[in-house]
Amino acid sequence: MSDPSDAEKTARHNEKMKKIKAARDRMMQDKTEEKGLIMVHTGPGKGKSSSGFGMILRCIAHGMPCAVVQFIKGNWVTGEAEMLRNRFSDECRFFISGEGFTWETQDRDRDIAAAQNGWSIAKEQIRDPEMKFVLLDEINIALRYDYIDIDEVVDFLLHEKPAMTHVCLTGRNAKPELIEAADLVTEMSLVKHPFRDGIKAQKGVEF
């Protein structure tokens, strides 16, 4: 870079980055605590479940025992379910409680029984002292329809979850009680979606 204005730009940039780094280092000094987090992924956008599964992948990579309880997508053959069951059954426990989205089963009693069964499994996994990370995939849908009692879930997460265990709860329409109790809440918003243009759900992207 022989142009002096370029050299100047570079110098200014490096100075700015030095300041950002110093501010960031100061900020990170206070970030010394570790705790098991209650995480919520909600909103109408994509990425709620897939980012939960991305964290499961991280846990497997780090050798951290983890578990997935799928509440709603029971009758879909998803890539992640296949993968976890066929290739990572030692590293990640995988459970399915539901039988499909509620408009597929059209049987409220059966849905309630499936959701309650999922919640029993979830509690057992979270209580397990070996466990480091539990993903409760699409549990928000079961909570929204009151198939599982929100107060019981919040009470369990706040008072019975082991201190260092992470729990991630996904699904649209997270209840306010859950958002209040959570440490980390991300809302996935839909800016643009190809369904609007007639594109169907595709392998590798949606499942």
Place this chain on the structure above:
Amino acid sequence: MSDPSDAEKTARHNEKMKKIKAARDRMMQDKTEEKGLIMVHTGPGKGKSSSGFGMILRCIAHGMPCAVVQFIKGNWVTGEAEMLRNRFSDECRFFISGEGFTWETQDRDRDIAAAQNGWSIAKEQIRDPEMKFVLLDEINIALRYDYIDIDEVVDFLLHEKPAMTHVCLTGRNAKPELIEAADLVTEMSLVKHPFRDGIKAQKGVEF
């Protein structure tokens, strides 16, 4: 459920679900097309990269050839990077172009060279007719600082990307040109984050 009001509630629920299912089935009838999507994960919330890696996991599960180019997190040892390199090197090609966040390197010229190198690799992977899914992780940061030219990226994605190849671009502050060109855009918003309470980045969650 012997209580008549419960029976009624169940009947009403089942009726409602039947209507939702019919509406959904009608909607899905039009969703017949497949195409390679340009996907963008942006916003300040969590889940942009991890949901990209969740989709990579889906692709690996389905036996779809895929690739990751990491633009910025080069010097972090992330769980997903370890995992992909050690256990899925046959299924997923993994490349690192950057050397860390820009405030870590404090060297603009080196950052530009790394970003440009990443973009060359990205184009090569996307052009490969075998390839089904390419994740350009944190490329938005390189685009934001103009280390890579946004017009060149958009032009390439719209005109040179093979029609059936999916490309997912992640990172905060996605440029408007990219959002305009994309098929699917998700904004991850921060509702609550534990950094505010002094909790540090943790294994399995952030990396």
